[in-house]
Amino acid sequence: MANIYFDELTKTRKFILITILSSMGILMDGYTLSIFSTALMYLQNTILSKAIFVSLGASSIYIGMLIGSLIFGRIADSYGRRRIYILDLSITAIFLILTGLSQNLFEFIAFEIFVGIGIGADYPISSSIQAEFSPKKIRGRYLVINMLFWTIGSIIFYIVSIPIVLYFGKDAWRVMYISGAIIPIIVIISRTVIPETPYFLVKSGKVEDAKKVTREFAKDVGIDNAEPPKIRQRKTSFKELRNYIPLIIFTSLSWFSYDVASYGVWNYTPSLFFSSLSYVYSIIATLLETLPVIVGVIICILFIDKLGRKVLQSLGFGLAGISLLSFSILFLKTTPPFIYIFIAFALMHVFHNIGPTNTTYLYPVEIFPTYIRATAMGISTAVSRIGAILGVFVFPLIISMLNVSYGLMFFAIFEFLGFFLTIFLGVETKNRSIE
Numbered sequence: 001m002a003n004i005y006f007d008e009l010t011k012t013r014k015f016i017l018i019t020i021l022s023s024m025g026i027l028m029d030g031y032t033l034s035i036f037s038t039a040l041m042y043l044q045n046t047i048l049s050k051a052i053f054v055s056l057g058a059s060s061i062y063i064g065m066l067i068g069s070l071i072f073g074r075i076a077d078s079y080g081r082r083r084i085y086i087l088d089l090s091i092t093a094i095f096l097i098l099t100g101l102s103q104n105l106f107e108f109i110a111f112e113i114f115v116g117i118g119i120g121a122d123y124p125i126s127s128s129i130q131a132e133f134s135p136k137k138i139r140g141r142y143l144v145i146n147m148l149f150w151t152i153g154s155i156i157f158y159i160v161s162i163p164i165v166l167y168f169g170k171d172a173w174r175v176m177y178i179s180g181a182i183i184p185i186i187v188i189i190s191r192t193v194i195p196e197t198p199y200f201l202v203k204s205g206k207v208e209d210a211k212k213v214t215r216e217f218a219k220d221v222g223i224d225n226a227e228p229p230k231i232r233q234r235k236t237s238f239k240e241l242r243n244y245i246p247l248i249i250f251t252s253l254s255w256f257s258y259d260v261a262s263y264g265v266w267n268y269t270p271s272l273f274f275s276s277l278s279y280v281y282s283i284i285a286t287l288l289e290t291l292p293v294i295v296g297v298i299i300c301i302l303f304i305d306k307l308g309r310k311v312l313q314s315l316g317f318g319l320a321g322i323s324l325l326s327f328s329i330l331f332l333k334t335t336p337p338f339i340y341i342f343i344a345f346a347l348m349h350v351f352h353n354i355g356p357t358n359t360t361y362l363y364p365v366e367i368f369p370t371y372i373r374a375t376a377m378g379i380s381t382a383v384s385r386i387g388a389i390l391g392v393f394v395f396p397l398i399i400s401m402l403n404v405s406y407g408l409m410f411f412a413i414f415e416f417l418g419f420f421l422t423i424f425l426g427v428e429t430k431n432r433s434i435e
Helices: 013-043 053-079 088-098 106-135 138-181 182-193 198-203 208-219 238-274 280-288 292-302 309-330 338-354 356-367 368-400 406-423
Strands: none
Touching: 013 053, 013 088, 013 106, 013 138, 013 182, 013 208, 013 238, 013 280, 053 088, 053 208, 053 309, 088 106, 088 138, 088 182, 106 138, 106 208, 106 356, 106 368, 138 198, 138 280, 138 292, 138 356, 198 208, 198 368, 208 292, 208 406, 238 309, 238 338, 238 356, 238 406, 280 292, 292 309, 292 338, 309 338, 309 356, 338 356, 338 368, 338 406, 356 368
C-alpha cells in the first residue's frame, strides 16, 4: 500500500481540538476588537472628547496589530509556531486590564497599542497552525470556520455588555476592557497541549519529530503508513520574499481594501445606532447585524472548496461595492434614516462574508511556502491593519463634516479596489497542497 502524506489524512479528533484552540484566539480578537464600538459611548464624554481623539483611540489597537503581526510572524517562521502561541495572549490579557484602568488619553492609546501587539501576533500564528494541520480537501472550510469565531466573539461581547452597562453605568467601559482578559487566560491554559506542526518540523530539519506527530494524527483514523509533508528543509529569509512580490501585493492590498470598510463600519455601528435608539436597543440592532454575517459565512463554507477562493472573493467585493455605492448615491444630499443605514451595513456583511472576510485571511497561509508562511501572513496582516486604521480614523471625520452617505461612498471605493486586485492578481488555491 502506498504511503499517504499528512495533508491527505481525513479530519481527526486532534485536528478538531486544534481547530477549536486556534479559533479561540480568533474569538478573543472578535470580543476584544468589538469593545471600542460600545465603550465609545462613554469614552466620548471623558477621554475621547473630540473627533480627532476618537480617531486616535480607535486606531491605536490596529497600530499595535500592525507591529505585532510583523514581528511575531517573522519569529514564528524562525523559532516555531508553538513557542509563541502562549506569549501573544499573555500580552493581550495584561494590557486589556491596564486599558480598563487607564486615566487619560495617553495611557489609553499606549495600552491599546500593546493589546493590539498581542492580537496581531496571534493572526499569523493561529492561521499558520490551522492551515498546516488541515487536510487539503477541507482546509478552506475549516479556515472559514476559524474566522467565524471572530463573529461569535463579537456576539458574546455585545450580549455581555448589556448587563455591564446596566449595572456599572459610567464605569462600564472599564469593566468591558477588563472582562476581555478572561478569554485569553482560559485559552493560554488550553493551548499547552498543541504540538509543533509537522510542516515547521520538516522545514527545520526535525524529520523524526515530524514523523512522530504525523503518526499520532494518523493513529486517530486507523492509518499506519502516513508520512510527514513532502517539503524541503529551508531557512527563513527575508530575501526569499522578493520571489513572491506580486502575491504579497495581492494578499496585502486586497486585505487592506477589505479592512478599510469592514473595521470602519464595525467600530462605529453601535454609536451610529445609538443616535437613534437607546443603548440596549442599539446593541440589539448591532446583534441583528450579525445575522447577515452568519448567512454569508454559511454560503462561504458550502462553496469555498467547490467554487474556490478567487470566485468568492471577487463576488463579495463586487457586490459589497455596488450596494454601498447605491445607498451613498441615494442619500447623498440628506442623512439616511436608521433603517437604510441598517440595510446598507447588513448587505455589506452578507457579501463580505461570502468572500473577503474569510478569503483575505485564508489566502496568505495557502499561497506562501512553510519557511515564509507566517512572515508573509504577518506582512499581509500588517498592511491590512493600515486599512483598518484608515477606515476607523477617516470615517468619523467624514460623517462629522459631511454625512454617513459620503462615508459609504468612501468605503465603496475600496470594495472596488479589492475586486480589481482579485480579478487581475488573484490565484486559485482550492484542493492544492501547501508547500
